[in-house]
Structures are given as C-alpha cells and as structure tokens.
Amino acid sequence: MKIGILKETQKGEKRVAMSPNIAKQLISKGFEVLVEENAGKNSSYKNTDFTEVSASVEKREVVFKNADVLVKINPFDEEDLKLVNKGQILMSQLFHMSNPELVKSIAEKEATAFSMDAVPRISRAQDMDVLSSQSNLAGYKAVILGANEMTKIFPLMMTAAGTITPSKVLIYGIGVAGLQAIATAKRLGAVVEATDIRSETKEQAESLGAKFIQVESEGEESEGGYAKEASEDYAKRQKEAVDKSLFQADLVITTANIPGRKAPVLITEEQVSQMKNGAVIVDLAAAQGGNCEVSKMNKTVVKNGVKVIGTTIAPESVSTNASELYAKNMYNFIMHLTEENQFKWELEEEITDGTLIVKEGQIRKN
Amino acid sequence: MKIGILKETQKGEKRVAMSPNIAKQLISKGFEVLVEENAGKNSSYKNTDFTEVSASVEKREVVFKNADVLVKINPFDEEDLKLVNKGQILMSQLFHMSNPELVKSIAEKEATAFSMDAVPRISRAQDMDVLSSQSNLAGYKAVILGANEMTKIFPLMMTAAGTITPSKVLIYGIGVAGLQAIATAKRLGAVVEATDIRSETKEQAESLGAKFIQVESEGEESEGGYAKEASEDYAKRQKEAVDKSLFQADLVITTANIPGRKAPVLITEEQVSQMKNGAVIVDLAAAQGGNCEVSKMNKTVVKNGVKVIGTTIAPESVSTNASELYAKNMYNFIMHLTEENQFKWELEEEITDGTLIVKEGQIRKN
Amino acid sequence: MDILLSIIYLVATVTFIVGLKLLGHPETAKKGNSTAALGMGLAILGAIFLSKENVPNIIYILIALALLIGGVIGWLIAIKVEMTKMPELVSLFNGFGGASAALIGLVEFGNITTSSEATIVATIISGVVIGAITFSGSLVAWGKLNGTLKSVVKLPQYNIINNLFIIGIIAFSAYLVIAGIGNPVIAYALLALGLVYGVLFVLPIGGADMPVVISLLNSLTGIAAAITGVLYDNKVMLVGGILVGSAGIILTVAMCKAMNRTLGSVIFGNFGGAVVAEGVNKTLGTITNTTPSDSAIMMNYATNVIIVPGYGLAVAQAQHVIHELEELLTKKGVNVKYAIHPVAGRMPGHMNVLLAESNVDYSLLVEMDDINPQFNNADVVLVVGANDVVNPAAHNDPASPIFGMPILDVENAKHIIVNKRSMNAGYAGIENELFYNSKTTMLFGDAKAALTELVSELKGM
Amino acid sequence: MDILLSIIYLVATVTFIVGLKLLGHPETAKKGNSTAALGMGLAILGAIFLSKENVPNIIYILIALALLIGGVIGWLIAIKVEMTKMPELVSLFNGFGGASAALIGLVEFGNITTSSEATIVATIISGVVIGAITFSGSLVAWGKLNGTLKSVVKLPQYNIINNLFIIGIIAFSAYLVIAGIGNPVIAYALLALGLVYGVLFVLPIGGADMPVVISLLNSLTGIAAAITGVLYDNKVMLVGGILVGSAGIILTVAMCKAMNRTLGSVIFGNFGGAVVAEGVNKTLGTITNTTPSDSAIMMNYATNVIIVPGYGLAVAQAQHVIHELEELLTKKGVNVKYAIHPVAGRMPGHMNVLLAESNVDYSLLVEMDDINPQFNNADVVLVVGANDVVNPAAHNDPASPIFGMPILDVENAKHIIVNKRSMNAGYAGIENELFYNSKTTMLFGDAKAALTELVSELKGM
Amino acid sequence: MNELIEFISENLQITYILILATFVGIEVIKSIPAVLHTPLMSGANALSGVVIVGAILVMLNADPEDYISLALGFIAVVLGIINVVGGFAVTNRMLQMFKKKK
Amino acid sequence: MNELIEFISENLQITYILILATFVGIEVIKSIPAVLHTPLMSGANALSGVVIVGAILVMLNADPEDYISLALGFIAVVLGIINVVGGFAVTNRMLQMFKKKK
Numbered sequence A, B: 001m002k003i004g005i006l007k008e009t010q011k012g013e014k015r016v017a018m019s020p021n022i023a024k025q026l027i028s029k030g031f032e033v034l035v036e037e038n039a040g041k042n043s044s045y046k047n048t049d050f051t052e053v054s055a056s057v058e059k060r061e062v063v064f065k066n067a068d069v070l071v072k073i074n075p076f077d078e079e080d081l082k083l084v085n086k087g088q089i090l091m092s093q094l095f096h097m098s099n100p101e102l103v104k105s106i107a108e109k110e111a112t113a114f115s116m117d118a119v120p121r122i123s124r125a126q127d128m129d130v131l132s133s134q135s136n137l138a139g140y141k142a143v144i145l146g147a148n149e150m151t152k153i154f155p156l157m158m159t160a161a162g163t164i165t166p167s168k169v170l171i172y173g174i175g176v177a178g179l180q181a182i183a184t185a186k187r188l189g190a191v192v193e194a195t196d197i198r199s200e201t202k203e204q205a206e207s208l209g210a211k212f213i214q215v216e217s218e219g220e221e222s223e224g225g226y227a228k229e230a231s232e233d234y235a236k237r238q239k240e241a242v243d244k245s246l247f248q249a250d251l252v253i254t255t256a257n258i259p260g261r262k263a264p265v266l267i268t269e270e271q272v273s274q275m276k277n278g279a280v281i282v283d284l285a286a287a288q289g290g291n292c293e294v295s296k297m298n299k300t301v302v303k304n305g306v307k308v309i310g311t312t313i314a315p316e317s318v319s320t321n322a323s324e325l326y327a328k329n330m331y332n333f334i335m336h337l338t339e340e341n342q343f344k345w346e347l348e349e350e351i352t353d354g355t356l357i358v359k360e361g362q363i364r365k366n
Numbered sequence C, D: 001m002d003i004l005l006s007i008i009y010l011v012a013t014v015t016f017i018v019g020l021k022l023l024g025h026p027e028t029a030k031k032g033n034s035t036a037a038l039g040m041g042l043a044i045l046g047a048i049f050l051s052k053e054n055v056p057n058i059i060y061i062l063i064a065l066a067l068l069i070g071g072v073i074g075w076l077i078a079i080k081v082e083m084t085k086m087p088e089l090v091s092l093f094n095g096f097g098g099a100s101a102a103l104i105g106l107v108e109f110g111n112i113t114t115s116s117e118a119t120i121v122a123t124i125i126s127g128v129v130i131g132a133i134t135f136s137g138s139l140v141a142w143g144k145l146n147g148t149l150k151s152v153v154k155l156p157q158y159n160i161i162n163n164l165f166i167i168g169i170i171a172f173s174a175y176l177v178i179a180g181i182g183n184p185v186i187a188y189a190l191l192a193l194g195l196v197y198g199v200l201f202v203l204p205i206g207g208a209d210m211p212v213v214i215s216l217l218n219s220l221t222g223i224a225a226a227i228t229g230v231l232y233d234n235k236v237m238l239v240g241g242i243l244v245g246s247a248g249i250i251l252t253v254a255m256c257k258a259m260n261r262t263l264g265s266v267i268f269g270n271f272g273g274a275v276v277a278e279g280v281n282k283t284l285g286t287i288t289n290t291t292p293s294d295s296a297i298m299m300n301y302a303t304n305v306i307i308v309p310g311y312g313l314a315v316a317q318a319q320h321v322i323h324e325l326e327e328l329l330t331k332k333g334v335n336v337k338y339a340i341h342p343v344a345g346r347m348p349g350h351m352n353v354l355l356a357e358s359n360v361d362y363s364l365l366v367e368m369d370d371i372n373p374q375f376n377n378a379d380v381v382l383v384v385g386a387n388d389v390v391n392p393a394a395h396n397d398p399a400s401p402i403f404g405m406p407i408l409d410v411e412n413a414k415h416i417i418v419n420k421r422s423m424n425a426g427y428a429g430i431e432n433e434l435f436y437n438s439k440t441t442m443l444f445g446d447a448k449a450a451l452t453e454l455v456s457e458l459k460g461m
Numbered sequence E, F: 001m002n003e004l005i006e007f008i009s010e011n012l013q014i015t016y017i018l019i020l021a022t023f024v025g026i027e028v029i030k031s032i033p034a035v036l037h038t039p040l041m042s043g044a045n046a047l048s049g050v051v052i053v054g055a056i057l058v059m060l061n062a063d064p065e066d067y068i069s070l071a072l073g074f075i076a077v078v079l080g081i082i083n084v085v086g087g088f089a090v091t092n093r094m095l096q097m098f099k100k101k102k
C-alpha cells in the first residue's frame, strides 16, 4: 500500500504530516511512502532525510497519482481535491462539523475520507489523538509567543537596580493547551491564574501551580469530558469573577473551545479597553472565531495599548516537534486501521466509526 | 536642577531612560523632571503617567533648551548634539573607547558628559551599573527570542504521540547575560551547556544547573573580573572542546565580550555549516562585531538551515522592565553625584572619575 | 562453683539485654540474635553442670536426651518451614515455652506444704495459670494463622463472659494463696482453667490481629519465666523473663499502633473479627497495608527500584520529596529509575514538567516501552499517585474503558508499593486489581506526607 | 517504718529514672526536672525521719539548720545568676556534691577498724578520693568559665605527669585496701591527693572544652554517690548515683561528638588548650560552633525566623531543602521570611530563580529595604551560604572593598545562625566580623547536607 | 495490698531488679522500625525460652524415683528447648531478609 | 581480680542492680538533641546531690558529742543541699528557654 504525504499549502503552515523517523517505521511494516518534494523543509527535514530511509520523494502530481492513501494535516482544499482520484483514501483533519461543503466535495470525488480531529477521546485512542498532541504544543508555544511579545519579563527579580515584579498570566480554558500553558508560564516564573467552565479542572490547574478562579455555577457545565456551551448567566458570573485578574494581567492566553461550535467569547472589547497598557492576549481559539472579541485570525491587533494576537500558528511554529507527533499519531492510526497492509474496514469499531466521514463517496457523518 | 529625559531615536529602541516611578522619586528629592513627548510610549508609559507624578512633558526642543542635565540610554548622536547647549550635562552610555569622535564632538560643544557604561564594577556601584541591569534582561530575552524562533520546544516530554527530546542549549560567555540565559533555558527544561574563558565561572554555571565545558587553559585568562582577549591557541582548544556540543545544539546564545574591544569570534562560518539543520544562534555580541562570524547586527541570517540572529534588541524588547531598571540606575547615579540637588564634582572619587568623560569641554578619558 | 554459675548467669543476662538492643536495628539484628543465643546456651550449660552436685547420672542422660530431641525438632521445624509460615511458627514455639512453665509449676505444686510461704505459693500458681493460658492461646493462634482453625466464634456478650472468666481465675488463685492449698488436684484444675481461658481469649480474634495477640502471649510467657525465676531465685530467668515481658508489651503496643488499633481494643474485645475493613473486595480479595518504615526497609535492601509517578504526585506536589527519595536511595547504592507512562497525569508531559522542576536527571526518566522489560528485574516498584496507567484491566478486561491502552507492567516486579490516599479510582473511574495483588502493599496517605515519612525512615537506616 | 522507708526510696529511684527520661525531650524536660526534684525531696525527708529512731533532738535541729542554710544559699544563687553564667554554676554545685561525698568518706574513715571488710574500706577510700577530685576539679572549671582563672598552664609532658599522678593515687589506695589502714591521718592525705589531682586534671584544659569536663566530673560525682550508697547499703543513692554516672558518661561522649572531639582526647590530654582552633582570629575573637540539632531547637522555639540565602545556597543546590525547612517551620507556627539582598548570588535575581524553582511563595521573599527594619524582631536569622551581603564591614570599614554597599542588617536579630562550609571568604574576598559576633553561631557544612540534618532534627520535635 | 508491701520489703533487691529490668526492656525496644516487629517478636520469644533453666532445675532436683516429676520435667525440657532452638533459628532466617543483596 | 569476683558473688543482687541501672542510664540518655545537653547535665548534677542522704545518715548516726563528725556532717549536708536545691532550680531556669513564646 502506498502512502502519499502532501506538502501543506496553507499560509504560515510549517508542519508536515510525516517525519523521516516514522516513514522508516511505516516502510519497515511493508508500506511504501511517497513524500512530496520539499514537504518537510519548514520542519527541518530535507528531502534527503526521507530518501535515506527509503521513502521516495516525488513531485506533487506524482504523489496524487500513485498513492493509495493521501495524508495531510490541514483539511484538503479545492486545489487538492482537483487532483484526488476516485477511490483514494484521504486522511487529514477535516473539521467536518464546520465544513459540510468540503465533505460534500470529497463525496463527489467518490473518495474515502478519515478525519483526524474526530478521533474519539477514549483511552486506547490517545496515541492517535492529533488534537491532543498539537494542543499540547500550542499551549507551550502560546506562552513563548506571548513572552516574546511582552515588554516585561516573567520572573520576579530582586536586583541592585530595583525589583522586577513577576508577570501575571491568566489562562482561559484548562484543556490540554491550557494545562501546558500553565506549566510553561509557571516554569518561567510567572504568577499564573486560570479558569475553566469544567470544575474538575481546578485540581488539575493547581497540580501545576496555578491559582484556579472559581466561577459559581449551577448546572452541569460539561458533557463527556468536554465543555458545553456556557449559559449567558454563566458568562456574566465568569466576567465578575475573572475581571479583576484580567485587568491586572500582563499576558492572557485563551484556549476555550466547544467541540463543533464557534468558540465562546470570553473577553469583550470593553474588557480589553480596561486592561493594562502593554498587556498581551494570545487567542488560540482564533480559528474557531476567537475567545476575544477583538482578535483576528493570524493578525496582531493593538487596542488601547493591548496587543491581541489571534493565532493557530502556535503548534505550526514548533514544526519539527509538531510534525513528529502528528506523524506518530498517523502511524498509530494507520496501524490501527490496517492488518498486513490492508484496511480492515471494521465499521462498528469505535475509532473507525468515529473518524470515517466519507466512505467511497458515501457521507457517514455530518 | 532640571533633568531632561530624551526620547530614544535609535531604530528598534523601545526603552526610555526614565520611568514615572523614578521620576516621582527624583521630584520628591527636589529635582525638576522634563520628559520629551511620547518618550515612554514603547515602554508602556503614557505621557499622562509622567504628568501625574508632576513631571512636565515637553516638546523635544523645549527639553533641550531648559534642562540642566540631559539623560538618554543610547549614545548622543549628531542630531542630538546639534541641540545641546554649552555647559549642559549629558548622561548616557557613550562607549567612549570605541567612539572617539563622539567624545570629541561633545567636547566641542563645551558640554559635560558622563558615560553610564563606564561605571566601575565595584560593590558600591552595583546599583548604578546599567551594563549589568541591561545584560541581565538580555540574557533572559535571548532565550525567549531563541525559543520563539526554534521549530522545537525546550522541555522533554513523554507523550502518547511519542517522546520529544529536550532541546540542547549552548551558551558562550558566562557573564551577567550568560548566567541569566542559563537560568532561563534551564527553567524551560532545556539541557544547558556553557563555556567561558574565565574558570571561576564554572561553579557559577553549575549553581544554575548548566554543565560547564572546560577548555584547557594555561595562562591567566581574566583580569580584574573581566576576560582578556583570548590567545589563538585558546581559541583552537576552545573549538575542540565545544564543537561536539555545538554541532548538537538546538539553540546557541553567545554573550562573550572583552571590554573596550571587538567581540571575539567564537563560531566560524565553517562551524555553522556543521550545525544541526534548524538550529538557532542568538548573538548578543552583534553590536560589538558578533561572536559568530555569520551574524549581522539586527538581522536574521539563515545559513545552511541555521538561523543566526544578531541582536542587541534583547533588552530593548522587554522595554518596560529595561526602562525601569535603567531609570533606577540613573536615579542612584544622580543621587551619588549630587548633594542637595547640586553636583559635588568629587573628581577623585572612583565612580565620578570613571564615568566623567568630558568636563566642560575638557576630554578626561579616551 | 556457685560463684562461677552466678557469673555465668550474669553474663547471660547481659547478653540478653545487649541482644535485644541489637535486634532493634536492621544492620545489627542478626548479631543481636546470635548474641542472645550464645547467652542462652551458656545459661543452659551452666544450669545443667553447675547448679547441683551429686546428681545421678541417669538424670544427666535424661536431660541430654530431652535437649537432643527438642533441639533437633526445633531446629528442623525452623529450617524447613516456608518463609510465609514463620509468624505461626513463632506462635507455636511460644506455646511450648508456656507449656514448659506450666509443667514446672505443676511439679513444684507437689512440693507445696502448708508451711510454704505465701510468696512461693503465689508464684507457683501464677506459673501454672499463665503458662497454661499462653500454651492454649498460642496453639489457637497458630491454628488460626495456619488455616486449620477457621470459624470466628462470636457469642453475644462474649467479652463480658471472657472477662468474668479471667476475673474468676484470679479470685480463685488469690483465695488459694491466702487460704492455703488443700488438695494437690487443685493444680490440675488451675491448669485446666488456664487452658480454657487461653482458648476463649484467642478464639474470637480475627486473623489480621493475630500478630498482636502472639506478641501479647509472648510477653506473658516472659512473665511466666520471670515468675519461675522468682521461685528458684534465679536471676537469669528473672531478668530475662522480665525483659521479654516488658519489651513484649511495648512491642505489642507498637504493633497495635502500626495497625491503627489500641491495646485496649485488643485485650477487651471488639477485636477485628466482625469489622469488615476497607479494602476488602468480594471479587478481588483483600489489600495489604504497609507503613513508611516497612516500605523504607524494603527499598533500602533492594537492588533495583522503579518509581512510577502519576497524577497524584502532581496533586500532592510531591515532586521534591520523590527526588529526595531517589537521591537517598541512589546514595545507598540502589538503582533507581522513573517509569514515565505517556499519559500519566492530566496533560502530555505532565510528569516531565513535574520532575524537571525538582531537577530529576533526565537520564533517569525511562519511557514505557523501554522500562516495561525491566520490571522483571525490579525488586520494588513504588507507584506514587498513579492508577490507570498501572491497571492490568487494560490487558485483561475487554469491557474496561481503558482496554487496549498500553500500561506499565509493574506486576512483573518482585514487590509493589502503591501510595495513594484511599481506594478511590483514578481518571477512568474503575477498580484496579493491582492493589489486591499478593505482591502489592498499600501505603495510604497523601503522597507528599507519605514520601516525607518514607524519606525520614530511610535516613535513619 | 523500715518498710515505708524502703518504699519511699523505691519511689524516689523510679522518679529519678522517669525524670531523667523526661529531661531528654524539649517538651517534657521541665516535667522531668520537677519529677526528679520531687523524688529527691521524698528521699531526703525519708532519710531524716525514718532511718533511725531515738535520735537526739539537737541532731534534728542541726540537720534542719544545715538544710535551711544550704537550701537558701542554693536557691538564691540559682535564681540570681545570669543566664549566661549557668554552666559555671552547674560546675560549682557539682563541686559541692563532690565535697559532700568526700566529707562523708572522711567521717566514715574514722570508723574503719582493722576488722572492717575490704569492700567497706575500698568504698570509703574511693568516696574520699573521687569526692575530692570532683570538688577541686569543679572549682577550677568554675573559675575558668568565670574568668577568674585565666592562664592555661602547660608544662612539658604534662599529660604524662598527670596520668602518673592518678595511677599513683590508685596504686596507693589499692595498697591501703589490701594492707589495711594504719593511721587515720591517711584519710587527709588521700583527700589532699584527690584535691591536687582535680586541679591538675582540669587546669590545662581550654575554656571551650570546659562543658565536657563538667559533664565528666558530674558523672564522677554520681559514681561517688553510688559508692556511698554501697557503703550504707542504700538503694536510692546506689541507683541514683549509677544513673547519673552512666548517663553522665553517655552525655559526655555526646558532647564530645557535638564538638568533634573524642572522649579519649579529653581524658588523656591534648585537651583544647594548646591547639589553636580554626575560627579563632586575633582581632575578631572566637567563633562559636553549633549543631543542626541546636539550630533546630532554636528555630523551633522562635516566633520570627528570617532566612538569608546567598550564593552558597545555589552552589549546594539546597533550594529544595530550604523550602522544606520553611514549610516545616511555618507548620509549627513560626513566621518565616526570606531576606533577598539585591546582589546575593552571582547574577541579578539569582536567589529568585533559585527559590522559584522550589516553589517558594513569592510573598515570602522580602526585599532588602523592606526587611531591614524587621531584623529587630527576628528571634533567629539563618544565613545560608551568604557572606558579603551580611558583612558589617560595608558599614564600618571604609577601607573595605564593599564599603558603601547596602547590606542586610542581620546583626539586629536576637540570634544569628550562619551556615557555610568553612571560614573562607566570599566574592569580595574579605573577613566577615559577623561570624565572630557573640550572637552568631556557625553551622559548618555544605548547605544541602546541613539543612537536611536541620530539617530532620526539626521533624523529630 | 499488704502482701505486696511485705513482698517488696522482703525482696527489696529483687524488686529493684524487676523495676530496672522493666525499664531496660522498655527503653531498649521503643522506636524500632515496624518491619523489625516480627523478627523482634520472634527473638523475644526465643528469649522467653529461658524458662528451660527452670525445667532443668526441676529435673536436677527430682528424685530419680519420682517418675511423675521426672516425666513432667522431661517434657518441660523438651518443650523449652524447642522454644529456644527453634526460636533463635527462625529469627535468624527472618533476618536473612535484611542482608544487602549483591 | 579475685576480690572483684568475690564482691560480685557476695553482692549478686547489687551487681544486677548496678548493671541494670547502668543500662537504664545509657538507654534513657542516648540520642538527645544537643541543645538539651546543658540542661540535662544540670539535671543530672542535681540528681548526684543524692549523696546528701549519706550526709544525713552521717549526722543521724553521729554521737552528739563527736563534734568533728558532726561538723563534717553538717558541712556535708549544707553542701549537698546546695547541690540539690541549686541544681534543680538552675535546671528549671534553663528550661524556661523551651517555653513556646507567645
């Protein structure tokens, strides 16, 4: 079976869905691996790194033509789909709930498509969970990015030239990214506060040294480990509880998401205007509409002295590690779906069922 | 006595020589403080922050005209000097040893000039030592900058999607900046190695968790706590000892300086070509010619997959803290030189003697 | 002759004291045992050859025979028995000691005359009764530990009956001392009463509390020996017996403490029998508790120790203590490694962040795939606040939500110590049969507190 | 009567043992002292009223008078004396005890007849000699500590002379026991010999070692009391004396250890006198050593403790231990703060980085300017691996390279404990007179090791 | 009570010995690591076998014709020595555990 | 040596008492924090004043006419009681240190 790795075409994207290491492992399991020319360049993988492990490096068209399985990170786009052939198996993140057209186009091509962002969050699927592996890096990088943009340093320092007070970091959303952001900010010496709608995250945040900001809540705010959309009432109480910290924060990182929906707005423009001059907001939910009203995807907006950075490039910018982890997720995923290099098509099996969005032109999920 | 604070005009500079806090302290001691319009903007100080503490915010010309003492961070340049009047007292970093023309021009103006970079490194002068206070921030920021540019993350992480090995950071020069760089990189979870020509730095590096790379050395390599220029022989032995670490490093930070001279070249172009694809070098000595042959001041040069960042903007970019500390140094310096708001002109006193470069048109030092 | 014997007894007494002292430290314990044994040998030889002159040879022969028979039996049993059966063996031996005291009492009973001093009479009577109690009590304890005696008898008001019984015995004995003995058959009556009480005393007590009971009975035997010593005005018996008696009581109290019981609840009933302890699970069995000090010894004498950190370590913020523990063990020559499960904690790399904070050397952190084959060689695995990542259900139970997840194979180690606060489940919310494994002992408590204790125990060794 | 006295003595003996035991723990020590005192009172009253009947009243009056005079004197001295003079007072009191024993010996000496048992003679002679030695030795020790006796006599071969002298006394005494006493004047000769030896023994010993000597002499007094006990077949004197004797020896050994000496070097010369100890500086004076356990107690009973970290803390990587110490003290109700000097360490913010690593709460770190006024209220300042930043030369000595640098005013605290490895200088390379301050004690050792010990001592309290 | 006082006054030395020995037993044992509880119990058990000295005395003092005493004594010696020998041997085996492996 | 053996055999009980008391003294004292060394020494010193019992016995037994014995005994009692009273009082004062402030 031939696995084709495509170069990412989205702007700013530096990752690639395969690493030489993992290519080698696939090949040793009997797969053939075709890598598009210069696919790994921005992740510090040279073409020769791939050829050295016996993958073949090919032009784009060749990959599309010869591969049985096409692998990407970002959703296949119009350009890609033009080259897709009937019966080919596509694997990438699809975000199928927010991208119904894309799903339709794939179906029209009579191709098969797995969506990596739909891997169910069960224990045995953890090693295929690209959302986790990438969010984790995002959490780290958001802090580094913020630290780089700030005009203050993180740690407390008592020096001969006076005392520098520690930066205050506030984190919204204590999922995978939020936790890693806490850990990273804490390591650098910041005073970290964090809040989340799911109350079980309190202990987790504290286990990493953050102070948890408790928002009084009445109802059930989570569902199967994920957050539900917050009530208006909750949003109001949240503002009350967090505002004081927000207005003193030097760096704010927002990571709040509700699966399959627009990200909740947690920081309004009005709130931004009350923040400290020189503060920085890194909005990791920008791609889902942003947690901050002001943020624009892939832009830095300065509002009343506050820098608001809307980004998803956080994991992309640590492309080497991000690609490695994505590749490893893909490897585990492929190994799970196949037996002796052939797909098993166990449609009842939870992971297959969850991720298989289009089967030979048939749309299974919306 | 009127103290005039000028806005920095050098490209990329975001600092200012005064902070509202310190202005307040000066005023309470009976000084008048004049601040150039928008001087503090890039350090997150608004004009109103200064007026609130009873400093007056004035146009550039007004400041030059009215102030008895003119304070800056970067050396006075031609533009500034045009506006300087006879008898005015200038305070800034001058780097007089490398800038003889500047010193001459000041003398021609029949002005008086103190150089802040010439504060002797004695215990009681520590609180006026701007080199220390700024280097310290530089060390921190160099790591953040590097981390932001890298395609890898710093810490070791064993995750479901595989293990990310920790980044290897190599630091040349374990002065103030080098030590803070060690501390910061270590905090973020990197494996840190460091080297210096002065052997007493070994214990210091280790006290912060770095591994010290010992270079065999015969002669006396330091003088009064500063490094001497290294012999060729030393340079050779240094390469031998460090090369292995250099070629495996993900981030290299160089901080080596020899006071009053060009910075020593520690990494040749040839060495860069052997480094890891994707590695990053942050050259903090770029302003003094750079420790890396390839580096260009304020530029990022990519050579064979290695990013070489020549910078001095490290402290500038954490302008809020940098300005605060600089201002505090200035405050201590002014308090040291004056008594009841009048200069004491104790020319024998070590600090005065060391920093007073031009006295009323008379050049005292070269 | 007499002087020599006195000095021998004196020396023996000193060896008893010193031996007991040495027994209190792991390093010197063996030496302590030998010292005491040596002293005992001396005392026995001295007693035989120096106590009395002109003893008919037949007596010597009989004594030699008795010693030979008993010695060989004792030796063989001690050598042959399995390691796990030792506590019950101690009980058996102790019973024999009690019996011996009772028999001596019986013989001396025959020598009582109406002119005998009250002290002598009291001594003989106590010897018989106490000896009998320890004998039958120890046998019952032995049988229970052995599994021969299973049923826990539990009459209503059992304690009251029991306590009335012993009060009765005491009253009767006191009466005899004051009123004098009329009939030598009374000796056998006392013997019988003692035997019955011994049974009554031990029978209702649950198996888990048996070690405490044995220790208590052991202390009683010591007292019986001391009483016999008073009878013969024999110092070595007196001091030796008292030593065992007082040390035994202290030991009993210490054991009670280690098991979270009071001595009162041991002697006056409500003994473990009926209370169903936490950690007993109908299908999975019983858990075994351990203490920091036991765990410390176990690790101190191990060659390879693997630490498995989990989310609980982060919750307790015990990263600094665990590092201290690791350093301490390493200094003592133990190989220590950390086994890092890829999803331990609540975020990727959680354990890495945590352990980096306390400066644990990166080279000691071993990934799951690399460490799994090494569990075979581990003498002790210390699981700290981890649960799901060491849950064998991932291998065994297809119905479990974690089925299919790779786990750390800690079960392969020789011994597993699990530290957590309670029997609560982890993230996946499921039971963990590892905790019920016979190789596992549970060290309950907050990770920081428990490890801190463990460290200070280790330092004392 | 006799029975009652026996029982009183028995009770007194038990109070002595229990009292001594209680004295071994800071919490119970006061109770221990009272217990023992109570027992002593009982024993004295018992001795007066129950030992003998038909004593002429005049004797009772005399005894009462003696008790009154002595009691008042003892009480007054004890109450009046300054805290710092207590050790020498103990020495003085001890000397009186010894004198008492010697006097008893003298009286009994007069009762010796040729038919007296050798044991009795030996007892009396030892009583006189030992009593005399402790008396004169204690007085000399008292004088030395007092400052009255200053010069350290140091003849060549002093030890040999000394040792020959005591051997001579022993030989003479042995001869007297075997050969019998001819002349009662010999008693006074023995007394004189003992007195001279006591002086000879203590005179050459340096002031710093005096506490060890006092403890040793105290142990001797105990033995003298026990010997007198044998003489009168009096159990309370016997057991009490032996207790003091054996406990005293152990205590002496422990004190030697705490001062890094061996008991051998104490008894057989080369006593501190001539060796110029490290830490004695001609102009600055002498330093005082301390132990982790002393430091621990001091901190345990403090209300406010300030920790001053310096470069040595970083070198030793003791940041985790110091945090543990701080947490422990806080848990015990002590207010703990860190005083952060702006240039402590080797880079700006060095201490901040270090303490952040071990999760020290930021709010506990206090800047120099804010903490300096607080040293007045600090009971204990613990300086860990800092030197220049607490060097008063910055204030006092215009010639010093650090003159003019602001420092932490630790001198204002009630007590200062300085931990470093040696008397080596810090970065500036200069002497630090703080170390020689009378309020300062030095806790030598690597910071990590020393603090670890300190922590475990604290845990035991 | 009276008897007790009488006993004490008559056997004053013994009383002292009893009390002191009790103290020694207590002091020697207190604060031992829990893992030594069992070996210590076992060792103490072996020590309590000192009662065998009594058994030996019984036999030595028995009239060679007094079969009952002899028999009882004989059994007492056998049981006692089992306690002693077995006790020490078992303790020794338990303590093997504490040998540092290597 | 012989004398010693003789003494022991003649005073067997006393010997036991001596040995046991020695053990008690040792066991009771070992492992005390160094800061208690001085108070403990002081306490032990007060205890050694038990010699006063001997001094009292001397006086009780003295012939009222035997002035020398009486005088010596008197001094012995005075000195002894100073040791006792002063000793306990000083120890008590030292131990004030260990009261928790507040």
Ligand SMILES: NC(=O)c1ccc[n+]([C@@H]2O[C@H](COP(=O)([O-])OP(=O)(O)OC[C@H]3O[C@@H](n4cnc5c(N)ncnc54)[C@H](OP(=O)(O)O)[C@@H]3O)[C@@H](O)[C@H]2O)c1
Binding pocket: A123, C309, C310, C311, C312, C313, C315, C316, C342, C343, C344, C345, C346, C347, C348, C349, C350, C384, C385, C386, C387, C388, C389, C390, C419, C420, C421, C422, C423, C424, C425, C426, C427, C428, C445, C446, C447, C448
């Ligand atoms: N790593 C990730 O990225 C990630 C993300 C989300 C979920 N997860 C899931 O999290 C789990 C991780 O497994 P794990 O073994 O590390 O943790 P776990 O299964 O959640 O078990 C943690 C155990 O620690 C104990 N504990 C809690 N606080 C403690 C304290 N203060 N002192 C001592 N023990 C304490 C708890 O028992 P007591 O209450 O009895 O003390 C609990 O059973 C897996 O199921 C994994 O799938 C992981």
Ligand SMILES: NC(=O)c1ccc[n+]([C@@H]2O[C@H](COP(=O)([O-])OP(=O)(O)OC[C@H]3O[C@@H](n4cnc5c(N)ncnc54)[C@H](OP(=O)(O)O)[C@@H]3O)[C@@H](O)[C@H]2O)c1
Binding pocket: B123, D309, D310, D311, D312, D313, D315, D316, D342, D343, D344, D345, D346, D347, D348, D349, D350, D384, D385, D386, D387, D388, D389, D390, D419, D420, D421, D422, D423, D424, D425, D426, D427, D428, D445, D446, D447, D448
């Ligand atoms: N902070 C800055 O930016 C900076 C930069 C450059 C220079 N300085 C200078 O550095 C000095 C800082 O003062 P400081 O008081 O922190 O340090 P210091 O004066 O250098 O004294 C440190 C002391 O720590 C002891 N020490 C070293 N290793 C130890 C260990 N393992 N355990 C216990 N003690 C140990 C040393 O004594 P032993 O050898 O006897 O143990 C030494 O005397 C000042 O003079 C300052 O001017 C500061």
Ligand SMILES: NC(=O)c1ccc[n+]([C@@H]2O[C@H](COP(=O)([O-])OP(=O)(O)OC[C@H]3O[C@@H](n4cnc5c(N)ncnc54)[C@H](O)[C@@H]3O)[C@@H](O)[C@H]2O)c1
Binding pocket: A121, A122, A123, A125, A126, A129, A131, A132, A135, A172, A173, A174, A175, A176, A177, A178, A195, A196, A197, A198, A201, A225, A226, A227, A228, A230, A255, A256, A257, A258, A259, A264, A266, C346
């Ligand atoms: N067991 C597994 O296999 C597994 C694997 C990965 C993640 N997880 C768990 O899944 C959960 C979700 O992780 P994620 O990072 O993908 O979440 P996410 O990206 O969907 O959301 C990020 C965080 O934002 C929070 N949030 C949403 N709305 C909010 C609001 N209005 N205010 C404040 N916070 C709000 C959510 O609660 C969540 O914690 C986590 O608990 C994670 O541990 C489990």
Ligand SMILES: NC(=O)c1ccc[n+]([C@@H]2O[C@H](COP(=O)([O-])OP(=O)(O)OC[C@H]3O[C@@H](n4cnc5c(N)ncnc54)[C@H](O)[C@@H]3O)[C@@H](O)[C@H]2O)c1
Binding pocket: B121, B122, B123, B125, B126, B129, B131, B132, B135, B172, B173, B174, B175, B176, B177, B178, B195, B196, B197, B198, B201, B225, B226, B227, B228, B230, B255, B256, B257, B258, B259, B264, B266, D346
């Ligand atoms: N006592 C004080 O008041 C005071 C104040 C500030 C700094 N200092 C000390 O002054 C010293 C210099 O500090 P700095 O940061 O200004 O130094 P710097 O900026 O002049 O140089 C940085 C480092 O580069 C090193 N270096 C020079 N040539 C090298 C070569 N060829 N190879 C390797 N390393 C080389 C130097 O040894 C120095 O450690 C430090 O030790 C610092 O602690 C003292």
